Amino acid sequence: MDKIAELKETEISKIIFPTIGHFVPLLEEKRSLILSTPRRTFKYGPTERHKLDIYYPAEPAALGETPILFFIYGGGYTSGSRTLPTPADLAYANVGAYFTRKGFITIVPDYRLSPEVTYPAPSEDVRDAIVWIAENSHSLIYGNITDIDTDSLFVMAHSVGAVTVATIVLLSLLPENIQSKFKGIILISGPYTCDMQAVGPTFDPEVATQFFGSLEKAKENTPLSLLKNLPKDRFSILDRILLAESENDPEPFLRVGQLFQDALLTLTGKRVSKVVAAGHNHISITFALMSGQGEQWAEEVVDWMKAAV
Numbered sequence: 001m002d003k004i005a006e007l008k009e010t011e012i013s014k015i016i017f018p019t020i021g022h023f024v025p026l027l028e029e030k031r032s033l034i035l036s037t038p039r040r041t042f043k044y045g046p047t048e049r050h051k052l053d054i055y056y057p058a059e060p061a062a063l064g065e066t067p068i069l070f071f072i073y074g075g076g077y078t079s080g081s082r083t084l085p086t087p088a089d090l091a092y093a094n095v096g097a098y099f100t101r102k103g104f105i106t107i108v109p110d111y112r113l114s115p116e117v118t119y120p121a122p123s124e125d126v127r128d129a130i131v132w133i134a135e136n137s138h139s140l141i142y143g144n145i146t147d148i149d150t151d152s153l154f155v156m157a158h159s160v161g162a163v164t165v166a167t168i169v170l171l172s173l174l175p176e177n178i179q180s181k182f183k184g185i186i187l188i189s190g191p192y193t194c195d196m197q198a199v200g201p202t203f204d205p206e207v208a209t210q211f212f213g214s215l216e217k218a219k220e221n222t223p224l225s226l227l228k229n230l231p232k233d234r235f236s237i238l239d240r241i242l243l244a245e246s247e248n249d250p251e252p253f254l255r256v257g258q259l260f261q262d263a264l265l266t267l268t269g270k271r272v273s274k275v276v277a278a279g280h281n282h283i284s285i286t287f288a289l290m291s292g293q294g295e296q297w298a299e300e301v302v303d304w305m306k307a308a309v
Helices: 012-029 032-035 093-100 121-135 158-171 207-214 213-222 225-227 232-240 251-268 295-308
Strands: 041-042 051-055 066-072 105-109 148-158 182-188 239-248 274-281
Touching: 012 032, 032 093, 032 148, 051 093, 051 121, 066 093, 066 121, 066 158, 093 105, 093 295, 105 121, 105 158, 121 148, 121 158, 121 225, 148 295, 158 182, 158 225, 182 232, 182 295, 207 213, 213 225, 225 251, 239 251, 239 295, 274 295
Parallel strands: 066 105, 066 148, 148 182, 182 239, 239 274
Antiparallel strands: 041 051, 051 105
């Protein structure tokens, strides 16, 4: 992690390849361990982007039933996959392997990307993946994992994935009988607004325009605006949010993260907790899992989730 902490730049385009380059050999050393995690792939919709991977713990929960964790990756709405190309092909199997070892069935879905789709299709896809799991809970039974806590759902999302999940929650896209089972929503380093005058660049303006229809529509439909316009009768879901960010996220992401946390405080009167991943940048926070370096942030999140079950 020393090499990551020493990177002076925080802009994603400037740190992505040095960061991945640092973690690839560390993960490669753990390839056999990571790939030993039981995994099955299912199709939850009509296209090749409607697939999800389920990672199973090797052993059932020591006490009680096994909870369920969804992980939603980012990629600026234009890239991303539940398995990245070589040499980074252990992402996001490393995420699945890490959290199964903490006792969670872990699910990583793909979703459709821009320019093939526009807002809010990615959120609808992730919603459909969650609904599919709820309606096909037999898919969660595998090996020694037979006792599933289908009433304890967690969703963790990074970067644009956090925007995707926040949109689902704030627009109530999920049926209430499923959303009510959410015990925790972990939003990591989300670009919660496209208001570049307020916070600086969080989205590529061309991508935002293409995806949302215009920059004005982007401002209206990103989570910070949706949160501020949330009806009071839907505030209860906000109590289940945990925020997280990397210490060395790009400055606009840190600013909008603070604005989002402040808005939650204004609405609920409670300060939502935030986990800060020390020494991490925007890319390293997920690549570190199973590397043996920089995993403390995830330990804090696991403790928070286990307390919420």
